[in-house]
């Protein structure tokens with residue numbers, strides 16, 4: 001089973017109720033125990049998924065829901081481990097992932113099996129997949145191998161460390177980009193200044209949050225913003241026409257994934273906060 005989201009255009013966002021906005025742009029219940037949940041968005045045909053294997057292994061890869069022999073017959077995928085140590089088997093080849101490692105799975109993979117090393121501290125796998133017909137090899141990218149960028153300032157409450165994992169300078173892919181951003185202690189704002197990237201969509205999943213905390217995620221056209229209140233494990237779909245930024249009521253981190261016309265991380269148009277409405 002795969003849930004399908006059709007998205008919405010910039011002209012309709014103004015009339016969406018809170019519930020409509022959430023069911024269009026927010027994906028919750030993404031981490032089922034001993035199962036996998038996949039959500040297909042027509043925003044650049046990205047698939048988001050999550051799984052927490054605890055008592056048993058979780059296998060997936062069937063292509064029937066998307067009309068291809070296998071899920072990844074014509075797709076590539078990044079799988080981030082946001083929990084305890086875990087293992088991913090791709091067609092019989094095993095990869096062990098520590099917390100904040102990401103596995104790149106190239107197109108053509110048929111069967112993936114997820115498992116945890118310790119049921120008391122299970123792996124928490126988050127995945128994003130986009131169309132690809134380029135045969136890049138499967139590859140584990142550890143946190144230490146990711147390319148770090150130090151961003152923001154403590155005095156502006158937006159100091160953070162961004163790590164690029166699936167990126168041309170680290171691990172090549174056809175069109176998927178994937179990385180993790182950690183907020184510094186005491187900083188609350190991500191993605192400052194907010195920006196647009198007309199040539200790419202983006203998906204975030206927020207994690208590492210206490211149950212009582214929330215991130216106030218801002219989206220929409222710069223002149224007509226909206227907000228989504230986001231809990232731990234919720235993902236946000238951010239179309240090319242939407243700004244994105246957020247502030248948390250407590251510590252948090254997030255995985256960002258992008259796809260579109262290019263993989264130029266710097267192909268963005270910053271939007272001064274003073275011009276937002």
Ligand SMILES: O=C(O)C(=O)C[C@H](O)C(=O)CO
Pocket residue numbers: 151160162181190191192197202244256268
């Ligand atoms: O905190 C940040 O800044 C980010 O993580 C930025 C995102 O990666 C992004 O929006 C890339 O376009």
Ligand SMILES: [Zn+2]
Pocket residue numbers: 195197202244
């Ligand atoms: Zn962005």
